Amino acid sequence: MNNQPQENASNGVASSIASEPTIVNRTSIFQKANESKFSVFCLSEKKTLNKKKYDSIDRLKADAFALYKDEQFDDDNAILTYFDENNSETLLTSVPKPQKNGQHKYIFIRFVHPWCAMCAKPFGIIDDQLLLECPRTSCSQQYCKKCVDTIRGPSPEHPFVCSSCKKNVIPERNPLIERYLLWKKFSKLYGVENIQNLNSNSKLATCQTVLNDINTRRLHLQQWVNTFQKKTENNQPIEDSDQQLISNAMELIVKVDEIGKELKDIKSVMKYHSTTVNDCLEIYKKVMKKFGIICEMLTKCMEAIETGTEIMNIDIFGDRNGTIRDEYRMEDLAKLSSANSIAAIDDILLDISFRNRHLLSKYELCKSLLKNKPQLAISFDSYLQKAKEILHTMATIQEKLNILRGNLRAVSRCIDKYDACLRDENLTDIACSKFIILLEKLRRKTEYIEMKTHFPQLIGLREKWQKSYGIGDQFKPKVIDLFQAVDNDLKNMFENETYIYSLPYRIGIIGEGSVGKTALMIELANIDKNIFSTVHIDRSTFNYLQFDTYTYRHPQSNKIVPISFIDLQGATDVKDSESIGSYLELISTVDCDLYLIAFDKPFSEHNRCCLEHIQSTLRRKYILVRTQTDKLFSEFIKKSKNEQRQDSIDDYDSKSALSDTREHVSIASDRESIFCKIYLTAAGCDDKLKDSPLFTFDLENLKKKFVRLAVKDTRIERTFKMAFSAATTTINTCFRRGYIVSSTRYQWAAAVCSIVPFLDELPAFFGRDKIRDAFGINSNSTATNTPNNTTISIKNYLIGKNFTVSKRHLKSGHFEYLWPSKKQQAMVNGTKDPNRHFQISEKCNSEYKSLMSENTKACIGHAAYTAVGQATMVLGAIGNSLDDIIRISVPTSAAGLRAASIAGIVIGAVMTPAFALWAFYSTGKRMNEHLHLLCDDLIIVAAHFLAAIIYNNHMNITRSSEILSFEQAFLETDEYSSDEE
Ligand SMILES: [Zn+2]
Numbered sequence: 001m002n003n004q005p006q007e008n009a010s011n012g013v014a015s016s017i018a019s020e021p022t023i024v025n026r027t028s029i030f031q032k033a034n035e036s037k038f039s040v041f042c043l044s045e046k047k048t049l050n051k052k053k054y055d056s057i058d059r060l061k062a063d064a065f066a067l068y069k070d071e072q073f074d075d076d077n078a079i080l081t082y083f084d085e086n087n088s089e090t091l092l093t094s095v096p097k098p099q100k101n102g103q104h105k106y107i108f109i110r111f112v113h114p115w116c117a118m119c120a121k122p123f124g125i126i127d128d129q130l131l132l133e134c135p136r137t138s139c140s141q142q143y144c145k146k147c148v149d150t151i152r153g154p155s156p157e158h159p160f161v162c163s164s165c166k167k168n169v170i171p172e173r174n175p176l177i178e179r180y181l182l183w184k185k186f187s188k189l190y191g192v193e194n195i196q197n198l199n200s201n202s203k204l205a206t207c208q209t210v211l212n213d214i215n216t217r218r219l220h221l222q223q224w225v226n227t228f229q230k231k232t233e234n235n236q237p238i239e240d241s242d243q244q245l246i247s248n249a250m251e252l253i254v255k256v257d258e259i260g261k262e263l264k265d266i267k268s269v270m271k272y273h274s275t276t277v278n279d280c281l282e283i284y285k286k287v288m289k290k291f292g293i294i295c296e297m298l299t300k301c302m303e304a305i306e307t308g309t310e311i312m313n314i315d316i317f318g319d320r321n322g323t324i325r326d327e328y329r330m331e332d333l334a335k336l337s338s339a340n341s342i343a344a345i346d347d348i349l350l351d352i353s354f355r356n357r358h359l360l361s362k363y364e365l366c367k368s369l370l371k372n373k374p375q376l377a378i379s380f381d382s383y384l385q386k387a388k389e390i391l392h393t394m395a396t397i398q399e400k401l402n403i404l405r406g407n408l409r410a411v412s413r414c415i416d417k418y419d420a421c422l423r424d425e426n427l428t429d430i431a432c433s434k435f436i437i438l439l440e441k442l443r444r445k446t447e448y449i450e451m452k453t454h455f456p457q458l459i460g461l462r463e464k465w466q467k468s469y470g471i472g473d474q475f476k477p478k479v480i481d482l483f484q485a486v487d488n489d490l491k492n493m494f495e496n497e498t499y500i501y502s503l504p505y506r507i508g509i510i511g512e513g514s515v516g517k518t519a520l521m522i523e524l525a526n527i528d529k530n531i532f533s534t535v536h537i538d539r540s541t542f543n544y545l546q547f548d549t550y551t552y553r554h555p556q557s558n559k560i561v562p563i564s565f566i567d568l569q570g571a572t573d574v575k576d577s578e579s580i581g582s583y584l585e586l587i588s589t590v591d592c593d594l595y596l597i598a599f600d601k602p603f604s605e606h607n608r609c610c611l612e613h614i615q616s617t618l619r620r621k622y623i624l625v626r627t628q629t630d631k632l633f634s635e636f637i638k639k640s641k642n643e644q645r646q647d648s649i650d651d652y653d654s655k656s657a658l659s660d661t662r663e664h665v666s667i668a669s670d671r672e673s674i675f676c677k678i679y680l681t682a683a684g685c686d687d688k689l690k691d692s693p694l695f696t697f698d699l700e701n702l703k704k705k706f707v708r709l710a711v712k713d714t715r716i717e718r719t720f721k722m723a724f725s726a727a728t729t730t731i732n733t734c735f736r737r738g739y740i741v742s743s744t745r746y747q748w749a750a751a752v753c754s755i756v757p758f759l760d761e762l763p764a765f766f767g768r769d770k771i772r773d774a775f776g777i778n779s780n781s782t783a784t785n786t787p788n789n790t791t792i793s794i795k796n797y798l799i800g801k802n803f804t805v806s807k808r809h810l811k812s813g814h815f816e817y818l819w820p821s822k823k824q825q826a827m828v829n830g831t832k833d834p835n836r837h838f839q840i841s842e843k844c845n846s847e848y849k850s851l852m853s854e855n856t857k858a859c860i861g862h863a864a865y866t867a868v869g870q871a872t873m874v875l876g877a878i879g880n881s882l883d884d885i886i887r888i889s890v891p892t893s894a895a896g897l898r899a900a901s902i903a904g905i906v907i908g909a910v911m912t913p914a915f916a917l918w919a920f921y922s923t924g925k926r927m928n929e930h931l932h933l934l935c936d937d938l939i940i941v942a943a944h945f946l947a948a949i950i951y952n953n954h955m956n957i958t959r960s961s962e963i964l965s966f967e968q969a970f971l972e973t974d975e976y977s978s979d980e981e
């Protein structure tokens with residue numbers, strides 16, 4: 001402690017001898033070495049790591065992460081960095097040396113926030129999704145590229161004010177975050193380790209392994225191009241960028257094809273020669289056993305020839321055995337590796353050339369000596385003959401190995417070429433980057449077009465607003481337009497049940513790795529097997545594949561009912577024991593109406609986890625499918641044949657075998673019985689068997705079931721999620737972000753007049769009314785952008801939709817008219833459990849009641865139809881989604897962020913963007929509070945609004961229709977099934 005002032009005092013004098021540390025200085029450095037001090041930054045937060053000596057980076061990392069334990073950082077989701085002497089950010093790989101001046105060493109925790117701080121959308125590796133950071137290291141707030149670009153304008157002409165530190169900055173990409181966090185995630189998803197393994201062990205077998213990898217990746221590209229192309233064709237004139245994307249993908253396919261062909265040629269050449277290193281080595285070792293003896297004999301021969309004597313004693317080497325072993329390197333033979341690699345071949349070739357040289361020189365010498373004494377030739381002939389034989393074998397092996405070496409070289413050149421063409425020009429240090437970027441683009445664009453097809457008005461409005469917000473009073477986005485657009489979109493979607501022909505029924509196939517999901521999907525989606533064939537390999541799906549099928553038809557109208565099949569990667573495909581959590585996340589992301597849980601061994605704990613997730617969290621339906629039943633079935637057939645000693649499979653046998661099979665699969669791995677129906681399939685079985693009715697099992701029934709479900713399922717859960725997600729994105733990107741654009745401009749004008757209202761003071765500056773006016777949520781604001789030109793106030797419009805929102809969820813004070821009356825509140829509380837938030841007003845309730853009774857009357861003919869049950873189901877599904885939305889809207893702690901991001905995937909939206917929450921936790925002050933309160937309220941109102949309209953649309957369909965309930969279609973037994981008695 002006393003050192004400090006002394007140092008300071010002597011500073012001026014000592015500056016000339018600064019290089020010579022005094023004893024005092026030395027001890028202080030020594031002490032500091034023991035007690036490094038760290039300041040650990042995480043976004044705008046700074047915490048101090050208490051004095052402690054670190055001997056490993058892992059300990060330091062663990063302690064640094066523990067400072068922010070609410071964030072649950074680990075090696076997978078966070079990295080430690082520091083700034084080196086050139087002030088460039090570097091990954092921290094060892095414990096840094098203590099600072100000379102005793103100051104704290106600054107280290108930074110970098111991680112990928114679940115969402116962009118402004119629009120609350122997740123980050124990715126392409127285009128708009130790129131992660132940009134506030135360049136101020138003590139802030140580092142994260143924004144997506146889209147938000148930054150929008151605010152800065154096309155030129156870019158506008159300033160960007162960081163929401164967190166409130167400085168005028170230009171956010172930048174962080175290569176460390178991209179490389180070590182974002183790309184890591186995507187590399188795992190797209191099986192990059194497969195390619196890396198190809199390079200590290202170039203065994204002969206890899207020829208096929210590489211071909212498999214090529215085939216899989218090629219099919220992925222082709223399939224996404226097909227799906228994307230179909231979508232763009234149906235939609236609009238194809239944009240240039242889309243066309244470019246398709247041709248880029250096609251180009252890569254062609255390149256990969258060429259490499260595949262080249263490899264196939266090499267493979268057939270190799271097959272022709274059909275040697276392995278092991279074969280050669282075995283012969284070589286066998287022949288070389290005598291190498292030392294032969295050499296020694298030749299030496300003796302030479303002596304004998306020169307002296308003109310005969311070899312007296314063959315067994316003269318007894319005492320020279322050790323010398324022979326060393327001199328002729330006989331022990332090296334055992335060390336040679338039989339691996340099919342170029343390195344192993346080179347070792348053997350080296351050994352051959354050593355022995356060849358040795359033997360040949362002796363052999364030649366003997367021969368030349370004998371030339372002068374031809375009379376001796378006969379007595380030495382047998383020795384020379386032996387040497388010649390060995391030399392010949394060596395030459396043959398050498399030749400074989402050289403050919404093999406050439407082929408292996410060619411294979412490894414192909415692998416290099418393959419690896420190179422999968423890399424993006426700008427990201428050559430990241431394996432497979434081009435492939436991943438292409439697939440991500442195709443996938444995301446397909447998603448976007450789908451969204452646009454289903455919500456054309458809403459997305460059209462969003463695109464218009466995003467291009468130009470207008471400033472101040474001219475702020476264009478208006479709330480009523482948003483609500484009307486989504487209302488119209490939903491009305492059009494559900495009109496006359498057209499949704500069953502326009503909104504594809506989405507079926508996801510999930511399960512553990514290599515249970516034959518892809519084969520099953522090819523069968524179900526009626527895909528031409530010549531175009532899309534799978535080889536049996538470790539991993540055939542990366543992320544997921546989408547197949548849109550137009551081969552299923554409505555049983556009555558015969559019109560095509562589109563069904564989309566989603567083939568998810570297997571749960572165990574990613575080797576380093578991915579947690580079940582991330583698989584469930586993937587299941588949630590693909591968002592299907594129905595999930596097929598495929599399994600080829602007894603129903604496992606993992607399968608049960610997925611089932612429960614689908615049922616209780618996602619609230620979607622599932623069907624169990626036992627794949628590769630043929631093997632099991634054959635076993636039972638064999639058994640019954642043995643028991644009855646019959647030669648042919650008669651009806652009785654197959655029937656009893658089938659029921660045995662059914663009984664067998666209905667027992668889970670934990671010996672519990674499974675009570676729901678299990679469909680037996682054998683999609684991957686032999687093509688010859690497939691035609692026999694025995695081996696189709698339940699496949700046709702399963703297909704029929706799909707049609708029935710696709711026709712009867714109103715897809716409301718998914719529709720609600722899609723609509724809500726589209727509305728939320730519009731609110732976050734147009735209102736939340738748009739308002740910042742407008743006010744930022746205003747702010748800059750104001751700054752000139754030296755009134756500097758930074759973002760969190762903006763509400764005070766503009767006043768609540770200003771924001772309200774700008775958004776058009778004044779009670780008497782009217783629609784301006786809608787095509788039908790009706791003038792209706794937002795208040796009357798919303799009230800007209802008959803829904804209420806509980807007081808405690810609305811914070812901005814702008815939507816008081818949506819509060820339930822006391823009477824309504826009492827009714828809701830009386831009829832439902834207090835946690836249910838989907839509130840239906842009295843008027844609404846009675847209307848539903850009359851609707852139900854009407855429904856019941858209309859459906860009297862269908863004995864099993866229960867309108868009340870149906871309504872409860874619908875209400876339950878949407879009501880539960882509302883619960884989720886409200887639950888994640890205000891996380892109770894920062895730990896809630898992570899949980900909320902997962903919940904966000906499930907329900908399709910997140911509330912208040914990250915920075916507002918973060919700032920709230922770190923400083924206790926919410927940024928730009930009123931704007932966020934208002935936007936959060938908008939999201940809550942939108943959720944209730946959508947629930948009400950979708951419910952109404954749903955009731956309209958089910959009331960007027962011939963169609964039975966979906967639930968019933970789901971539970972009913974298959975009328976055509978042969979096996980059910
Ligand atoms: Zn953003």
Ligand SMILES: [Zn+2]
Pocket residue numbers: 134135136139140141162163164165166167169
């Ligand atoms: Zn900042």
